[in-house]
Amino acid sequence: MKMAKVDLAAIAYVSERMPIIGVGTYQVQAQSVLHETIDEAFKLGYRFIDTAQIYRNEAVLGRILPGLLKKHSLKREDIFITSKVSPANQGKGKTSKSVVKSLQDLSTPYIDLVLIHWPGTSRLKSNHKDNAKFRAETYAELEQLMDQGKIRSIGVSNYEINHLEALLAECRILPAVNQCECHPHFRNSEVAEYCKQKGIHFQAYSSLGGPDYVEDLLKDSTISKIAKVHSTSSAVILLAWGLNQGYSVLPRTHTVNRIGENWKAREITLNEKEMTDIGSIKKIKKACWDPSVVV
Template identity: 45%
Template sequence: MLPSTKLLSGHQMPLVGLGTFKITGYENVFKTIEAALVAGYRSFDTASVYRNEIDIGRALKELLPKFHLQRQDIFITSKLGPAEQGKSKASKALQASLQRLDCGYLDLYLIHWPGAHKLKLDDRMHKKLRAESWAEMENAFRQGEVKTLGVSNYIPSHLEELLSTCSVKPSVLQVEYHPHLIQTDIKSICDSHHIHLQAYSSLGTSNPDNVLIKDPKVMEISQLIHKSPAQVLLRWAVQQNIGVLPKSTNPEHIAENIDVFSFSLSEEHMAILSQLDHKKHYCWDPAQVR
């Protein structure tokens, strides 16, 4: 069994999960999830805004029996979208995700973004809507519809605000985190509150000019230890107990991305990678959301 981490909620979450952003169309989703299950993935990350929940749910229903797996053998994450924030809207959005995934319950449900759709970044309503969303998520948690609650793209001020008012503490914070964006303030607050830090975009971007995976230091370490640059970047995270969600539709890459527990990086190589911080967001920067 692949390494996992025990969350504040008491549940175990695999350290490596499959990211599914931009993976759409049933045939494509089915082939990707099948390749992931073959490779050993048991955690799948989606969101309402990805518009692939129906296809993921259907694929898992068909594939789990083939692999002699049951619902409780896999970990499913989904997220509340920016347009779904607020009282009554959040609970309806969760029910819609559950219906689309047809999975009975969610292992993890996250607020996807600290801001609400169509509001200016400095609008005071963001704070109110975040609080209302979390209250409805807590109700779903108490009813067993969600096993674990968390947030995504929160900066320390958003997280401290939540921790000061919540009844159920977040177990997971999912943010962009890699050697070019080492958010030490976020990791520090997560560590102090025993919140699991889960990284997205661990490999940079899918653009051909991806400068992270082509970073000369990453390439150099890759060649020295005979592992791919992707494996080097993913290992750097999981060696710090940071979860990762690599995305690929290529079966070879899918298998390669989960093969990060058969080797370790030396202290020297970890230090080299940890000195590459450019404070560079390759995705979204939530710092301006009030």
């Protein structure tokens, strides 16, 4: 594949500014819950919030962040915010309009990182050829928004290798991040390695297995055994497994005490045998949607 000459500005911004662990907000819409969890997160030292247009909580975040920043003596530039373009907002004209709305809802002059949430477009079948057309148009508009300073870096989410290859052949600004499902039961190693080779940061979501699969991972015998050795929880080991590979992680929770527990993952160093044991778990289970079916 011939790779286009690309601007590395987005990658530089992310490498300098993006923390390795953030607060995921998927399925968290209640203002009281968001306020309580982010308040605790800022108190502990978190400086990274992950949201998306499809999460329908950007406006709530926009209402609570000014007060929380003031409470914790922080400025806007002290925190890193990621949002994502909804599949319904892909395509020429739609993308820019949706990002401007995200800026308004978040009450911020800029967003640190904006991703294409999904390689497919709403109302198109997964095998429809226009999926490629719309995601190309969306990325081109993100490049323009970055030129305008409305967003500081850009990237993608749920992109498979074929999606990335097509993007790298035509993009002007190299994507800084590919955010994908990743946990010991779905290691996504080929995509992670491809991103590493191309200088794209691999970011893990659903590190604990996703809303409907958490218990399977937390009760995995290999994970539980390693957690006992480190006198910590299986959840912390799952997050540490990602961090120890150089991935950033985005655990989400509705519970304040889990915010502190997740933060401990930064302190865990897994040895070579532990990493090998986790990487040898035979059970394979994808907890979330499958982007490989999108052409």
